[in-house]
Amino acid sequence: MNYSFLKDRHILVTGGAGFIGHHLVKKIIKQKPAKLYIIDNLATGMLSNIEEFLALPEVEFINEDVAKPSAVESITDLDYIFHLAAVVSVPKSFEMPFLTHRTNESGFINMLELAKRLKVKKICYASSSAVYGEQNQMPIYETAQLNPQSPYGLSKLLNEQYAKAFYEWESISSMGFRFFNVFGPGQRANSPYSGVISIFLSRMQKGENIQIFGDGEQIRDFVFVGDVVQALLRGAQSEKTFGLYNVGSGQTTSLNELYDVLKNLTNYSKEPRYQEARKGDIKKSAADIELIKKELGYNPKFNLKEGLAKLIETA
Ligand code: NAD
Ligand code: UD1
Numbered sequence: 001m002n003y004s005f006l007k008d009r010h011i012l013v014t015g016g017a018g019f020i021g022h023h024l025v026k027k028i029i030k031q032k033p034a035k036l037y038i039i040d041n042l043a044t045g046m047l048s049n050i051e052e053f054l055a056l057p058e059v060e061f062i063n064e065d066v067a068k069p070s071a072v073e074s075i076t077d078l079d080y081i082f083h084l085a086a087v088v089s090v091p092k093s094f095e096m097p098f099l100t101h102r103t104n105e106s107g108f109i110n111m112l113e114l115a116k117r118l119k120v121k122k123i124c125y126a127s128s129s130a131v132y133g134e135q136n137q138m139p140i141y142e143t144a145q146l147n148p149q150s151p152y153g154l155s156k157l158l159n160e161q162y163a164k165a166f167y168e169w170e171s172i173s174s175m176g177f178r179f180f181n182v183f184g185p186g187q188r189a190n191s192p193y194s195g196v197i198s199i200f201l202s203r204m205q206k207g208e209n210i211q212i213f214g215d216g217e218q219i220r221d222f223v224f225v226g227d228v229v230q231a232l233l234r235g236a237q238s239e240k241t242f243g244l245y246n247v248g249s250g251q252t253t254s255l256n257e258l259y260d261v262l263k264n265l266t267n268y269s270k271e272p273r274y275q276e277a278r279k280g281d282i283k284k285s286a287a288d289i290e291l292i293k294k295e296l297g298y299n300p301k302f303n304l305k306e307g308l309a310k311l312i313e314t315a
Contacts, residue, residue, distance in 0.1 A: 001233070003027070003031050004031060005237050006028055006033050007032050007033065008033065009033050010077045010080075011033050011037070011078070012037040012075065012081045012082070013037070013038050013082045015045060015083070016040050016050060017038065018040065018088075019045075019195075020225055021038075022049035022050050023186065023228075024082055029056070029059070033058060035058050036058055036059050037060050037078075039062045039085065040062075040063065041063060041065050041085075042063065043103075044088065044188065065103075066111070072110065076118070078118040079120060080121055082123075082124050082232055083107075083124070083125040084125070086104045087099055087104055087152065089193035089194075090150045090153070093155070094280060100155055104152070104155035104158075105159070108162060108163075111125070112166045115172045116166070122174060122235075122241070123163070124175045124232050126176075126177060127159055127179070128156045129181075129221075130153035130156055130282070131148050132147065133147035140288060141246075141291075142244055149280045152280075160176050173241040174242060175242070175245070177231055177235065178247060178287075180220065181195065181223065181285070182222075183195060183222050184310070184311055185314040189202035196220075196258070197222065197258070200258065201266070204263065204266040204268040205266055209272075210273065211272065211275050212256070212272045213275050213278045214275075215277075216255040218284070219252045220255070221249055221251065221252050221286055222253060222258070222307070223249045223287075223300065224249070224300070224310070227249065227300040231296065238295070243296075245295070246287040246291065247292060247298070248286075249287075249300050249302070249303060250289045250300065252286045266312075
C-alpha cells in the first residue's frame with residue numbers, strides 16, 4: 001500500500017510506545033511526515049519500542065498523560081491524530097475503573113478538543129470488539145446492539161458516542177476501529193494484563209505453566225498487528241469523514257485450539273491449568289469484516305498460523 005498522503009503532514013500518535021502504536025509509528029516515519037508527535041506516559045508502553053526514532057528531527061516524544069490538556073498545549077499544527085493510548089486490559093479495568101475512565105474517556109475528550117482547536121483532518125482511534133459484549137449472533141456485524149460488559153468496554157463505547165456527537169456538533173471527522181484480539185511482535189508478555197498469545201508464547205518458551213481461564217472453549221478472532229496498522233492508515237486516507245469498523249481476520253480460534261497450535265510450534269509438553277473464568281470475559285467474539293473490506297479496501301494479509309510463524313521468527 002502507498003500511504004504517501006502522510007508525506008509532509010503533521011501527525012500525532014498517542015500510545016505510540018505501545019504494542020500497536022510502535023508498529024504504526026514505524027510505518028508513518030517511512031512516509032516522511034513533516035512532524036510526528038508521540039504522546040505516551042509509558043504506563044504499559046516501552047521507550048525501547050521507539051528509541052530508534054527519537055533522534056530524528058521530525059519526531060517529538062511527549063512523555064505525558066494523554067488525559068492532561070497541558071500534554072498537547074505545545075502542539076500548534078496537526079493534520080491527523082491516531083489515538084491509541086488507553087488502559088487496554090479488561091481485568092485491569094475492573095480493578096481500576098477510575099484510571100480507566102480518566103485515561104480512556106478524558107483522554108479521548110482531550111483529543112477531540114485538540115482536533116477542534118487545530119482543525120485536524122481526521123482522528124483515527126482504537127475502539128474495541130469489547131463494545132459488543134456477549135452476542136448471540138456470530139459473526140458480529142457493526143450494526144449489532146452494543147452491550148459492553150466491563151469498564152473497559154464501556155469506555156470504548158463512550159469514545160464512539162463522543163466521536164459521533166463531535167462529528168455532528170463540531171464537524172470533527174473520525175474513524176473508530178473495533179479491533180478484535182491483536183497479536184504480533186512487540187506485545188508485552190511480562191504482565192498478567194498482557195494479551196493471551198504473548199503470555200502463552202513466552203511461558204511456553206520458558207517451560208512455565210499455562211493457565212486457561214474458563215473451559216478454553218471461548219473463541220476469539222486473532223488479528224495480526226500489521227493488518228490493524230493497515231486498517232488505521234486506510235481509514236485516515238479514505239475520503240469518508242465518519243466511520244466505525246470491525247478489524248479482525250475474519251477467522252476464529254478457541255483458546256484450547258490456540259494452546260495446541262502454540263504447543264506444537266514450541267514443542268511444549270505440559271498440560272494447561274484450567275482456572276475460573278475471568279469476570280467480564282466474553283465467550284464468543286467473531287468479527288464480520290465485510291464492511292471495512294468494502295468501504296476501505298481492507299485486506300488482511302496474515303492468518304493466525306502465518307502471524308504466529310512471523311512472531312516466533314522475530315522472538
Ligand atoms: P499497549 O498497552 O501496548 O498500548 C497502549 C499505550 O498507551 C501504551 O504505550 C501505554 O504506555 C500508553 N498509555 C496508557 N495510558 C496512558 C496515558 N494515561 N497517557 C499516555 N499514554 C498512555 O496496548 P495495545 O494493544 O497497543 O493497544 C492500543 C490500543 O488498541 C488501545 O486503545 C487498546 O484499547 C486498543 N485495542 C487493543 C486490542 C488488542 O488486542 N491489543 C484490541 C482492541 C483494542
Ligand atoms: C483483548 C484486549 C483488549 C481488546 C479485546 C478485543 C489485551 C490485553 N486485551 O481483550 O484490549 O479490546 O481483546 O477483543 O490485549 N486468557 C487465558 N489465560 C491467560 C490470559 C488470557 O485463558 O493467561 C484468556 C482470557 O480469559 C480470554 C482470552 O484468553 O478469554 C483472551 O484474553 P486477553 O488476551 O486478555 O484478551 P481479551 O480479554 O479478549
